[in-house]
Structure formats: C-alpha cells, structure tokens
Amino acid sequence: MRIELRDIRKYFGPVKANDGISLVLEGGRIYGLLGENGAGKSTLMKILSGYQPPDSGDILFDDQVQNFSSPKVALGKGVGMLYQDPLDVPPFTVNDNYLLGRDNRVVLDYKSAIQELQEMTSRFSFELDLQSNIEDLSLGERQQLELARLLVGGAQVLILDEPTTGISAEQKDVLFDSIRKLAFEEGKTVILVSHKLEEVQELCGEGMVLQKGKLVGKTELPCPNEKLVEMMFGQVPERGERTEFPLGQPVLGLVDLHVTTYRLSIRDVDLTLQQGEVFGLAGLEGSGQRILLQACAGLLHPDHGKILLSGQDVTGLQYHRMQDKGVGYAAAGRLEEGLIEGLTLAEHVELAKPKHRFFIDRSQLNTTTESKIDQFQIVGRPDSTADELSGGNQQRLLFALLREKLKLILLEHPTRGLDVRSSNWIWDQLYQRREDGTAILFMSADLDEIFERSDRIAVFSGGVMSRVLETKNTSVDEIGHLIGGQA
Amino acid sequence: MDSSPLVLTLASIILASTPLIIAVCGEILTERSGIVNLSLDGTMLMSAMTGFVVAFETDNVWLGFLGAMGVGAFFAFIVAFGSIRLRQSQFAIGFVLTLLGDDLSAFLGQNYTRIPGPVVQHYAIPILKDIPIIGPIFFNQNVIVYFAYILVFVTWFWLFRTQPGLRLRSAGDRPEAGFARGVGINFQRYLYTIIGGGLVGVAGASYSLNIKIGWAEGLTRGFGWIALAIVIFGGWSPIRGMFGALLFGATKALATYLQRTFPEVSVVAFNAIPWVLMILVLLLVGSDFTERVITVAPKSLRRPLQRFLKISPPQALGSTFVED
Amino acid sequence: MKKNLKWLSLVMLIVLIISACGGATPTEAPPEEPAETEAPAEPEEPPPAAEGPFRVAVVMPSAINDLAFSQSMFDALTAIESEMGADNFEFDFSEGIFVVDDAAAALRDYASEGYNLVIAHGSQYGGSLQEIAPDFPETSFAWGTTVDTFSDQGINNVYAYEARSEQGGYVNGVVAASLSESDVLGVVGPIETGDAKLYVDGFVAGAQATNPDVDTNVNYIGSFSDVALASAAAETHVQAGADQLTGTAQMVVGAIGVAEENGVAWFGTQANQTSLAPDIVVANQVYDWTVVLDEIINNVKGGKLGGEAYALTFANGGLLMEYNPDYDLPAEVKALADETVQGLIDGSIMVGEAPPPPPAAEAEPVTFGMILVGPKNDRGWSQAHHEGGLFIEENLPDSTMILFESLNPADKPEATLEGVVDDMVANGATLIFTTSDEFEEDTLGVAEKYPDVVFINISGDDALTGEAPSNLGNIMGRMEDLKAIAGCAAALQTDTGKLGYLGPLINFETKRLAASAYLGARYCYENFRGMNPDDLEFTVTWIGFWFNIPGVTLDPTEVTNNFFDSGADVVLSGIDTTEGIDVAGQRAAQGAVVWSVPYDFEGACDNSPDICLGVPYFNWGPAYLDTATKVGNGSWVQSWDWNPPYWDDLTDNTRTAVGWINGPGMPGEGQANLDTFIASLASGDVNVWSGPIFLQDGSEYVAEGSVATDDQIWYLPQLLQGMIGPSE
Amino acid sequence: MNANRWIRWVWPAVPIAGALVVTSLLLFFFGAAPLEAFQAMYDGAFGDQAKTLSVLAFWVPLLLAGTGLLVTFKAGLWNIGIEGQIVMGAIAASWVALRMEAPSAVLITVEILAAMLAGALWAALSAVLKTRGNVHEIFSGLALNSIAIIFTNYLISGPWQPPEGGTFRGTAPFQPGALLPLYENSRFSPLSLLLAAIAFTLVVIALRGTFWGLKLKAIGQNLRSAFLLGVSSEREMILAMMLCGALAGLGGAVRTLSWFDSLRQSISGGIGFMALLVVMLANYRMFLVPPIALFFSAVLSGSITLQLRTQLHSSLGGILTELMVLFVLLFGDWKKLGVFRKKDDDG
Known part of the structure; x- marks a missing residue:
C-alpha cells in the first residue's frame, strides 16, 4: 500500500505542531521518524492513526483520500499505532483487553480469542500468560500484546512510538525481528518514531526528520549519525563528557534491605554510595528499581534491613524527615508527581523551601523565583502556572525545586522524553551538584543514559538486585543478560 | 411452607434490600463507565414520589415504575451533561441534585402524602416456592424482587462477559484505550449514566410502590447515600454489591432485635449501628491494613484474598475525557 | 419533683376518704331533650297483689357513705323505710359494684327473688338493665340518672330518674356572685358531661345573672377521681383571684382543701359537704331521692311498672338548699337565694330548660392561627389538628384559619414559633393554636408578647401549673381508654397471642398509652377469649421518634415486618404515621393472617380497611370550636382541659375529643365483644387500670382492689410487668 | 468581540434568572401568583426590624x-x-x-x-x-x-x-x-x-x-x-x-x-x-x-x-436556592457552554 500525506497542518493556538507536512510511504519498508521534542512527530502520527483530525491536508491510501474520524476507522483501513505507553486497559485480563473493540457479537467468544492470540504470539515467538491481568504484565509484554492485537485487526501500516523505552534488550531484539518480518515478508509499512539514533540506524531503511512542525530532511539509512543529528538540531550538540570525579565519604548505606509492596518485593539489597558518586539502576520497568528509590526517599519502609545516611541510621524515617536530612527525590511523573497544576512557579518555589515563615512575603518570593528561573533557564514567569510550561521546562522546574546542599538525589527517568540538548543540560546541572558531595542514585529505561552517566550500575530483575558493576568494566550485553534475569 | 421467624426475617431482609440492590446495580453501571452520579439520594426521592403519583393517577403500578425510571434517567442526564459536556464537577452537580430532589419531591408530592395507592402484587413462584427454607426465603416474594435477582446477574454478565460490557468498562478504566478501539467514550458515559439513573429510579419507585408503600416527604432519605457506599464496599461488582445491600438490611433487622434483647441499653443507640457498620466496612476495604493482610498471607491465599478484600475503583472514575 | 411529691401525699391522704367510684354520671342524655317522656302504653296487666312489705333492691356503684351519689340514694331509702315502717317496706342493697357484669348479675338475682322494685343507681347499668328488664315483666325497675325508660323499645317496666342539678347550681352561682369581692369565681369540674355539666352551667348562669361583671373560670380537669388535679385546678383559680369556689364530683375534696387553706368560700353539691370544711362552706345543693322514690313506689303499687321519667327539682322538693349555719351569710344574700329558689319553683327563673345556643346566636367570626409540627396531610397527629381548624371554619361562619405546617427545626431551621406568630398576629389572628408539646415553652414567650391574643398549646400543662399568663390555655384529649380499646381489639383477634406495639419515643405519655393498650388487651384476652392473660406476648419496639427519620430512627416499616416475622399477628401503632397498617395490608395481600390497629387519625383505616381492627383517634374540632366561639364572643377564660371521649358515641365528631372507629377487619363476634368492652368502659364498670398492677421490674404499682389514680397513670415510670421492651 | 464582552457581563444573571423562571413556573402551576410570592418572601425577610434581625441571626x-x-x-x-x-x-x-x-x-x-x-x-x-x-x-x-x-x-x-x-x-x-x-x-x-x-x-x-x-x-x-x-x-x-x-x-x-x-x-x-x-x-x-x-x-x-x-409548601425556598446553584454550576460559565463557540474550533 502506498500512503501519501499531503500538506498536513495542525495548529494548537499559536503553536504550529504540523506546518504543511507532505510525505510518501511505500509498503514493505521501515521508516524512521526523527525529531527533537516538540518537533511534531507525535502529532503527525496521531493524525495518521486517526486519533486527531488535521486542520487541513489529506491522507491518501493508494491515491484515495481517507477520512479517519477515529482510530477505529484508521485501524479498519489498516493503520495501527503502538504507543510508548500501550493503549490497553490495565485492569482487564489479556483476553478482555484483546477482545475490546474487536468482536461485535454481544457475548464474548473467549475460545476463538485465545486461539487467535496463541497463533499470533507463536508466530512472533512472544511469550505471554494469557490468563493474567494486563497490569501484571511487563511493558514489553504489553507492547507485544498490542502489536498482536493490531496485526489481527488487519494493520497494514504500523506506527511504533518509542517502542523500546523500558523494555529489555532481549525483548527489543524480539520486537525488531518481528518488525522486519512484518515489513519484508508481509509487505507492511512500518514507521518507527524514536529519539534513539542507534535504533533507527539499526532498523530503518529511510529516515525522515521533523523540525518545528516541518519536514526538514529525508535520508536513506543507515547513514552517519552526525548527518541525522545535524538535520534534527541544525548543529551537533556538545555531548557532556563525563569526567572522573574523586569520591568521598559514604553517603548512603543499604544493609540487607527488604521492602514489600502489594505487587512486588525487593530483597537482600546491600549497597553503599559515596559522595559524588552517580549510580544507575537498570532493569525493566517494575522490576524493583522504583521501590528501592522510594525506600531510600522514605516513601516506602523496609520490612527489615537498614538504611544509613552518612552513617546515621535513618531506617523508617518518613519522606519529609528524609528531606530534612538532605535527601532529594524527583519522580518521573512531573505534573502527576512533583508539580501542581494551577499553582504558579513562585508558589512551587515557596512550597519547596526548607524553611518557612507563617506569612508569605510575596515580593521576596518573586525575587527568589526570578533567580531560579534565570538559573535553570525556565521559559516562564513567576506567575505562570506549572501546567502552562512545556515538558522540558517542567523538568527544569522540578530540578529547580530540589533543595540546595543535598546529600543524596534520587531520580526516576531524569531525562525521559527530553531531547539530547535538554538531557545534557540537566546532567550538567546534576554533575555540578557532585561538587557539594552529593551522591546521585537514578533509574532509567534508557540503557545509553545509564552507561553514559553512571559510575556504577546495578540491574534489577524481578525484585532482585544484581551485583554492582563498574561502568567501565561492563558491556551492554552483560547488562542485557542481567535485565533478562540471567546472572 | 416453613414459616419460622428466622425464615420470615430473612425473606423480609431480602425484600427490604431489593431497592438498594437495584440502585447499586444502576450506580455500578454508571461508575464503571467513569461517572460518579452522586445525586442518588435526591434521585431516589424524586422517583419514589413520581412512581407513586403516576401509579396512583393511572392506577397502574408499571406506569409508575416507568415514570420513576424517566425521572431517574433525567436526573442522571443532568449529571452526565454537566460533567461531560460542561466539564463541571460531578460531585458538585450530584450534591446539588441530591438536595434539589429532596425539596422538589416534597413540593411536587405534597398532595399525595400518605394516601393509599396501588402496590406491587405478591407473586410466589410455583414449584420453587416449595423448596424447603430456600423457597419461602427467595421465591415467595414479588416481581420486583425477582427483577432484582435477574438484574444482579444480568449486570454482572453484561459487565464481564459481553462486548458492550468491555466497552463500558474501558470507558471507566482507560478511556484513551477504548477510544483508540472505536469506543465512543462519552456516548458510553451518557448511556450508562442514564441507564444507571433509570435503575435508581426503579429503586426509588420500589420503595413507594413496594416497601414503604405510599409517598411521604423524605420517604427514602438516606438510602441513596447508603447505596453509594455499598457500591464501594461491593468493589463495583454487582454480586458483591448485592451482598453489601443484604448485609445492610440484616443490620437494620438486627437493630430491631437488639432493642428487645438488651432493653437496658438506650433505644436510640441501636439506630447508630448501620452507620457505624458503614464506616467500618469502608475502612476494611480501604485501609492499608487490608493490603498488609494480603501481603502477609501465604501465597496461595493471596489471590483469592485479594479478590475478596481488595477494591480498586475504575481508574478513570470521575475524570473527564476529551475526544479530539 | 417537689410538686409531684406534694400531689402524691395529698392523694395518699384523700384516697382514704373517698370510696371507690367509677362513673358517677359519665353518661347523660343530651341536655336539649326535655325531661318529660310520655308513657306510651297503658299497663295491660293488673297489679300484683300487694302482700307483705314492699321490697326494694338497689345496686350502687360506690359506697353508701360516699358523701355523694350513692349515699344520697341510701339516705333516701332509709328515710322511706323509717317513714313507712319496717313491716311495710324493706330494702336490700349492693354497694361498690362498679363492674357492670357484677351489677348485671346482682340485678338479675334481685329481680328473680321477687323484689317489687329493683333500682339500678348508675347510668352505666343501662345496657344490663335493657337486657334484664324484659325477662322480668312483672318486676319494676328504676334507673338513674337518665331520662331513658326504654319505652321506645317496647320495654314498659323501667322508670328513669335524674336530678336537675343546674337549679341548685344556679342558686349557688347567685350566692357566690353576690358574695364575691374580687368578681372572680372558680369552678372545678370533672368531665364536661351529664350531671356535672348541668351543675356547672347552672352555676355560671346564676353568677352571670346576678353580676354580669363577674368572671367565672371553669376548669374541667378530666377526671372524677384525681384529687391532685382538682387541688391544682383550685390553686389556679385562687391565683387568678377567685374568692368563691365550687365544684362537683368526688374529687372536689382536693379543691375543698385548697379553698380551706386559702380561706376561700366553697359551694357544695350532691350532698352536704359542710363537714369537710366547716369554716368556708357556704351552701350545698342536696339531693333528696325520696320525692322520686315515693312516686315510683306509689305507681308500682298502683300497677304501673314503668315508663315514666322523674326529676328532682326545687319545685317537687327533691332538691334542697342547705346552708352552713356556721357561715356568716349576710341576710340580704340569704334572701336573694330564697327568692331565687322561689323563682325556680314558680318558673319565673328558667335555667337549663332551653340552653341558649351560643354558637349560633353570639357567633363572631374569628381569625385564628394553626401551627402544626408536621405536614397538614400526614394522616396522623398534624392532620387531626388541621381538621380541627377546618371544623371551626365550617361551624363558625366567616372564620379564617392561617395555617403553618411543618414547623420543626429539622424541616425549617430558619423558622421560629415567634416569627410565625408575628406574621399571624400581623394578619389579624386573635387566637393561635400551637399544636405540639414541642411548642410549649415558646408558646409561653409569645403569649407574654401578645397578651391580647389567646394561645392554646396542645398537650402542655402550663395553664395547670400556673406558669401560663392568663391568655394561654391547654387542651389535650384523654386517649388512654381508647388505647385500651385498641389493645382489646387486638387481643380479641390475635391467633398467635403475640401483639406488637410500634412505639415512638419513650416518655410518660407513650409509656402510659402503651400500658393502657396492654391492659386493655389483657382484660379482653382473659374475659372474652377465656385465655390466660399472662400468655399474651406484648412487645413494644420504640423507633426513636414520632415518625420515621431515615438513618436516625428505626424504620417503622422494618419494625412492623419484624413483628410479623417474629410471629405477631396484630400490630398496634403508637406513632404518628401509617407504616403499621400499610405493612399489615401488604402482608395480608400476600396471604398472611395479620391485622393492624393504627392511631391518631380517623381515616387511618382507609389505608387497608380489610385488616384494620379499628382506630383510636384525636378529634380536636369540638374543643377548638368551643374555644374559637368563646374567643369570638369574649367569653374565653383560661383553662387546662383534658377532654374525655363522648362515651355515648365515640364517632360523634361534633362532641367527642377522642374517638374510636370500628375497623372493617373486625369480625362480627369480635366486634360484639369489643362493643361490650366499650360499653363497660363507658359506664365505668371496667377500669383496666385496676390493681393489682406490677411494673416491669416486678414492683407493685397499684395494689389489689384499688385503681390507679390519674396521677399514677400520667406519670407511669416504667412499662408494666408482662410487656416486652425497654422502658428507658 | 463587543457582543462577547457584553455577554460576559450579562451572563452571570442568566442562570439566576433561569432559576427564578423555573420557580415562578412551579408557583404558577400550584396556583400562586409569582410576583406576589416573591413580594411575600421579601416582606418575610426584611418586612420589619424583627424579621431582619431574624435573617441576621440565621x-x-x-x-x-x-x-x-x-x-x-x-x-x-x-x-x-x-x-x-x-x-x-x-x-x-x-x-x-x-x-x-x-x-x-x-x-x-x-x-x-x-x-x-x-x-x-x-x-x-x-x-x-x-x-x-x-x-x-x-x-x-x-x-x-x-x-x-x-x-x-x-x-x-x-x-x-x-x-x-x-x-x-x-x-x-x-x-x-x-x-x-x-x-x-x-x-x-x-x-x-x-x-x-x-x-x-x-x-x-x-x-x-x-x-x-x-x-x-x-x-x-x-x-x-x-x-x-x-x-x-x-x-x-x-x-x-x-x-x-x-x-x-x-x-x-x-x-x-x-x-x-x-x-x-x-x-x-x-x-x-x-x-x-x-x-x-x-x-x-x-x-x-x-x-x-x-x-x-x-x-x-x-x-x-x-x-x-x-x-404553598415551604420547600420552595430550598428549591429556589438549589436551582440557582444548579443553574450556575451548569450554565454559569458561558464559554464552557459552547453556545457561542465557533464550529470548527473544537480542538
């Protein structure tokens, strides 16, 4: 099938998300769609998959103008989109989720559903427990399930939005194999939306680069990374070089830590972090990294074991006490976890201050906020509300709100969804903190980031933490094995 | 036929719980689609009044139920319209409707207070009614009670075993996903809010036409709130909800018995039992303690325990969904 | 509490003096009817041969030394015996027979023993006599006080007799008005009926005729026997400035005591009461039945066995004025009294013959306020009051009711009685009914604020205790006996022997009403069903308020269901609304054999007629109309009225304060028994509050052989032994 | 835009007026003259000093x-x-x-x-x-x-x-x-x-x-x-x-x-x-x-x-206030109503 996009425009108020994009996509090929954050990739794909209508422009399949009023219609025409966060229904069972929107009979036919699913999973060698609930599956498994669903639904065009975020290296390999199979054996059109140049280079035959809502370039792949980067950013950004930093006194000590939660427990964690150290936690999402971070932050409490902060036993202290002791925590959710919709930047700054007066001194607060805005290069005013900020600025605000003089900073996905330049800037800020003797413990779904930024690495798998690895003495392969649960 | 006091009492508890069961099923449908219809208490009063007035004027019980259903659906429509189309707080609209339903039913029903009118006829199911113990408890009732049994089953089946049920639940659990698969989220929400409201209307009318026969100001006051609490206690499942309603009915019967058993305790004190129970039950299903019990339990027991104790509401409950 | 103790001690003292006495005159023919009744038929048979002494037998309800009703008859017979000589006249008597069945047996015995004349001295005996007399056509009977000889039913051997006590009342009124310096007189009456009413009306008329400026405050206390209430009423009169008091019936000893304490003059009736308080008794009207008896004896001897009605009057010498020789009565007053007696004899003064119809003649339209605690159509308490208001509007032309319903803080937190009254007064109300004890206190406040407006508070007692300003009165209906009827009806019908009583909240009123129902049930279970009353299971469940408040009270629907589930087959309602009968009707429709006795509102049976055994209800119309009429023509004076039922016809809504409607669900046989029970309550023959009565904790409350005083009934501390359910 | 500004100023009165209209209809159907009724309400609230004080006290x-x-x-x-x-x-x-x-x-x-x-x-x-x-x-x-x-x-x-x-x-x-x-x-x-x-x-x-x-x-x-x-x-x-x-x-x-x-x-x-x-x-x-x-x-x-x-039944005051709140909740923000929204502006 030949797909043509003609002069697609989509404006959100003053923002031109898509500003006259025209593209032609052929069957049997894999395309990479690249671009900085906010370049318009997601919008374009949402338009193609029927999730949003364009303000103007046409979508043509084999020269026929299509009108996708909804994703359902789009899928009916053969366009399926696999989101980074799969669009499934977590409380449903695998079967229910699979059947939702598929079967038009009133009473559900589980038998054929199971049969179809089994066929599909074996075709792509996915391993899925069909009896479990979606929320008990890993992100990779959920993606596989979505993929299976889209294919059964007759997708000819597959759009994959950051599909490798948060899945294991092995799952990634399985996924890429299936994608190739689909494109080359079954003649489907595949569009991969990604930040990760390596993945795009590895998988795609043609790259298309968006910048500020416009298509700025096309290239056959593979090609030199520099070319792609130049197309995306206009110039190659400085990669923050990680410098060796002399480590100081132990800051964080975890002794035989056990933490139990409703869904997962972590066991037998022993770990020591020194001043100035950056420690990365790798692993599939939901393998226990987050539990460890939250335990260190005082958000979860261990069943047994000890947490030492600068040699002091802080086991069982509440989050706010830990904050006072010099522990900073930034969750990944931003507006869900960390920032407050409807509150201004100034109000955020005031709330995050360690010491408060009873009455708020508005003018002083404004001054403080202004200086934070300058320091963290936030695009906004003291009286802008948090929800008015763009994603990157929200992340900057989150870091601006971390207290000064912290002993330990705990981070979840510090640069998720950010472009390379923003990521670098953020890590520069973090590295500066090391000067004060701050240790950083972070988790990321991005193995590159972990490799690039950490001094040492540990991998979580099913609640068990692997041995601690020196970054310079390990390899992506080794980590990949560990992520897959092999020692 | 067995007519021991215990059997008769159980039959009475079932009868008295019927409207609650019906209202709980209605509200479960609504909340499963993602809307909280907080106006239940006012809706029930309005529909109890309407049901009686229509039945009285037409001398036809079923027209009464139909009228009540219409009123319930209309109130529910206001909630749906206000929250979906106008994106206002569902709680606020529901709460105002609660108070409005109370006053409006008192005003409109003022000329129909406590006059005798038509009631639902008793109908014992042949054969079934002769089963020892079970028969007199369950099958020596009336059509509305049987309707409630069927409704519980149908609601459960509809929610968990049918395609429309999947669509409905997807609207409440993950509207984005449902929408991506062609489910008209807001359509689902309108539909099930209105259907749910209609059922609440039936519940209201079954008070005035079946249980607390006739109309009087404030006839069903409080039952709407109890139904809302039972929905939570029942974990948004009609079958558990039914048990919740029965438990509540049993508590009230217990309060009556206790007064005779413990005459030395102040009469007034027993009236508080259902409310204390309501708090305790919500505490049981909501608190971390329950979660801890589950995690501490042996692994083999965890899943059933989880099923039994753990409550998770529809995840998009009360949120608005913008289709664009 | 102190007040109660004082009352109790008074009761203890005086109870010793009084002999038991049920209804001296509870039943009386309507006063409009002329006393003369034509004897329709001539005697067909020759007179029986007069051999030996003329033998008379008399059955009396109280003791022969009661200083009142029974004694007057005994004295008369003694006088005749001494006049005619023991050879020619002998008489036998049974005293203290207040149980009507016992009296009937005695009358039958006497008749079969060949007495020439058998006297049934008590209006309550009428029903029995009506059955007995035809069986003994050759025996003559006499029945008093009444004017009914049963001649219209073909019975020709019964004489009727009565006393025209209004005549003596008139004379007493004349004397009292002449003596009064404060121009305020006080009257303590029992129940506004019969002999007592005649006397009181006569007294008022006499006083009025003598000095139009005199205020005569009349207070019917609602009891023939409650000495404490009588003394309280007397105290109220004295505080209101009365310097002349009178009263009638047995309980006036209490009032006489108060009069003596305060040095206030007293006027007696029925017997010479001088001995009770020699310093202050001025004059007494005394009955002399010999006048009547002589006539009857002569007639009987002459072969005429009945059919005539006689009356004691000054003219025939049956009434006498006896003055206290120790009281210094001014000569001119004495002369005036004699003149008055003469006037009554020669007919120049008429009293009681044709009572002026005050409503028609002097009716002035009244604008009155009616404040209800619940909705006007609750088919219960508030609706009954609303209909009372409508009754005024119907019967007092051009009167207007200003209604305000549901005045209670739960429904209207923003409203106050004062605010509502302000509006009503601004709209012209001169009389305002506040129809709940909830308003008692606030009514005091507004009564002081608006001294020119008359306030009637229902079921309060401020006018009795003297707390109230003079423009505030109280009205209440005596529901207790009707609750006994309700209990009786339930007991007559129950198969399982289990009765449920749907109680509102626990207070003195609700306890005594539940207890009355229980006592009625016991009586009928034993006497009509022949069952052991201890086997009766009578359960009281209190819902917690007068009506259902969801979430706060027990739900009466569920309580009623629970009663039936537990085996009860009759549920009596004590609450303001109709859940009891509604549920029973629903159960019956399902084939259950159950019944119900609702409460409060006369139309309550309509909700489910087939299973309704009857309903005791309040009927405020007559009392309200009376009040409104008096307020209209300016004759209203403060009183505390505890109005009894009109026993002659419990459904007569123009007369009765509390009523009973028979239920369509009661089968014929049961209804007959119930009628008998009602009749015997009416006659005073049966008093369900007769000892021994034990409280729930097992202690004795009323001793064997005595009857609970009104005070004991009013302040019943617990439920009774045998009743199941909490008392606190 | 002028019209819009005008609407913005006037709009808050609309739901209140709506509540008054519905209440008036209720009054009308139950046989009362709405104007007299509102007059009575006013008199009852501020008719004299006692009433005003009562309003203050409540x-x-x-x-x-x-x-x-x-x-x-x-x-x-x-x-x-x-x-x-x-x-x-x-x-x-x-x-x-x-x-x-x-x-x-x-x-x-x-x-x-x-x-x-x-x-x-x-x-x-x-x-x-x-x-x-x-x-x-x-x-x-x-x-x-x-x-x-x-x-x-x-x-x-x-x-x-x-x-x-x-x-x-x-x-x-x-x-x-x-x-x-x-x-x-x-x-x-x-x-x-x-x-x-x-x-x-x-x-x-x-x-x-x-x-x-x-x-x-x-x-x-x-x-x-x-x-x-x-x-x-x-x-x-x-x-x-x-x-x-x-x-x-x-x-x-x-x-x-x-x-x-x-x-x-x-x-x-x-x-x-x-x-x-x-x-x-x-x-x-x-x-x-x-x-x-x-x-x-x-x-x-x-x-x-x-x-x-x-x-008339006294729940009327409650009905009036509740209708006002309901109408203001529903229609108070005219922008949300979308009555004046351009058709193509549904993004």
Missing part, C-alpha cells in the same frame, strides 16, 4: 459554616460531615451550659471553646478516616452526621432530659447567664456576628497570605505532588478539617445559645448542607460567601411568610 451560623468550608474546599475536601460538626459543637456548648456554673463571661467563653473543640474533633475523625483508612470524607461525614444526631437524641431523651420528663423537644432551657447576649428581643447576638466576622477575616488571611494556605491549595490540587514537595498532607488535611469543624462547632454553639436556649433535637437542620451550597454558588470565591449566605438566609426566612400567605 445568617451567622450559615456564614461560620461557609467560612469553614472555604478551608476544606481549598484543601480539596468535601466536608459533608459539617452538619454533624455543627451538632457536636452544639452538644459541647450545651454540656458546659448545663454542667458548669460561672460568671456569664467565663461561661460563654468556655462554651464557645468547648464547641469549637468538639466540632474540630468530630471533623478530625472524618479526616483521620480519610488519611489513615482511605474512607472518603463524603461517606464518613454522612455517617458521622447521623451518629451526631442520634447522639443528640440520646442525650435529650436520656441523661439530659428536662426535669418534667423526656419529650423529644430538647433539654431544659439553660441558665440565663449561659446564653449569648441578644440584641433587644431578637435571637440575633451581635457577639456571634463579631466572632463570625473575625473568623472570616482570619480565614481569608490564612488562605491568601500564609504558607499554610498555600499548602492547602497545593493539597487541594494535587495530593501526591504536594507531598513530594514537602507538604505533609495528612497533617494539613486534618488541620483544615479541624479548622472547618471548629467554625462549624462555633456555629452550633450560636444555634444553641442564641437561636434556641437549649439543646434541641435538630439543632442544625441542614445549615451545613446549605453552607455547602453557598460556597458552591460563590464558586469558591471567598468574598462572595458572606453576601450569598445572607441572601440564602433571607430567601429561607422569607419563605415562612410565603407559606403563611400562599399556603
């Missing part, structure tokens, strides 16, 4: 409850339990009035403090059930309302029944020294209005100008984020509830010590719910709360005269 507890609700709404809490908090305040004040003997000034002070404490504790119960037990405050609040009312009934029919025996009217009147000083012969106590004014001012300052107010705002918007930013939501929620409960309790004290003179069985009778409506109609804007509360008080007081003159 206003004070409503204002206190509304002020308290500003705090809980700010913290994102639906304090439906406010009704029970008013009742508990009244009970505590009554307890002091019945059991303590002291000079009037001391007595009144202790009563007020006890009432505020009781209201605060009752509210804290709801808050702790929420923070610790995950029980939504709407449900715990409703249950606690009923329990508080049942408790009142127990007291007035049991241990606190008046010496002449228990009816359900209430306790015996308190000693005169225990009652708030009243303006002339009314039920209006200027002292209570002063207290309400102070409370309102303090709450406005607390919510607008203090760090605590900011924390409540944060909690009300996003619990999780506020927590991560260092705000102890549990403590602040409990404090917010307790402050609201204390003001509600004070309202209860005003009810029992000036409107009544004793503890009555329905001491509040829905004032708490009415206050919820007031705050909702004010759309959580603080300075609208006092005038709207006064308006509600006037409408309800006026409906007494309305009932007297027209014999």
